[in-house]
Amino acid sequence: MLKGGEKELHTTKDPYEGTLIIKEKRMRLKSERLSYREFNSNDYNLFSSVFSNEAVMKYAYMNKIDDEKEMISYFNKVIENAKGNGKPSSCEFAVFLTSTGEFVGFADIIINYHLSNTKYGEIGYFILPNY
Numbered sequence: 001m002l003k004g005g006e007k008e009l010h011t012t013k014d015p016y017e018g019t020l021i022i023k024e025k026r027m028r029l030k031s032e033r034l035s036y037r038e039f040n041s042n043d044y045n046l047f048s049s050v051f052s053n054e055a056v057m058k059y060a061y062m063n064k065i066d067d068e069k070e071m072i073s074y075f076n077k078v079i080e081n082a083k084g085n086g087k088p089s090s091c092e093f094a095v096f097l098t099s100t101g102e103f104v105g106f107a108d109i110i111i112n113y114h115l116s117n118t119k120y121g122e123i124g125y126f127i128l129p130n131y
Contacts, residue, residue, distance in 0.1 A: 003077045034095035036107060038082040039075075043094055043118065048109050050106045095125070104131045 004099060019028045029036040048071050050056055057064035065071045092108045105127035112120050 001100065006123075027093075029093070030098060033098055034104070035096045035098045036103075037096075039078050039092055039094050040082065041079055044072075044075055046094055046103050047071075047078065047106070049103075050126045053128065056105070056126050062082065095127070097131075104128055 051065045090110045095105045107125040109124045
């Protein structure tokens with residue numbers, strides 16, 4: 001499922017029938033039900049549909065974002081993380097239904113560094129109310 005000009009660097013099959021594909025520093029995850037890919041600069045409307053949604057953000061660790069400048073700033077941070085520059089503290093994914101390609105939400109893995117130089121991650125998600 002590579003699109004024009006993308007070069008597959010590594011593919012693995014997991015025991016749960018999902019596929020992990022890493023293409024030129026862009027990660028995509030796919031299972032029978034859901035597909036995940038890193039956000040790109042064309043995804044602002046998808047991104048803002050999640051973080052400006054009152055029902056989605058009701059129980060979130062952060063408040064709903066109403067301010068356009070704040071939304072753009074957060075979105076730009078996500079895009080920079082996806083580029084793999086520096087040492088990002090998280091990996092953020094747009095989530096789609098595999099069967100239809102319909103956008104359903106946001107997922108991330110937050111990378112935490114412990115004092116003992118060990119790393120651990122925390123998985124989070126924000127799913128639109130229709131799903």
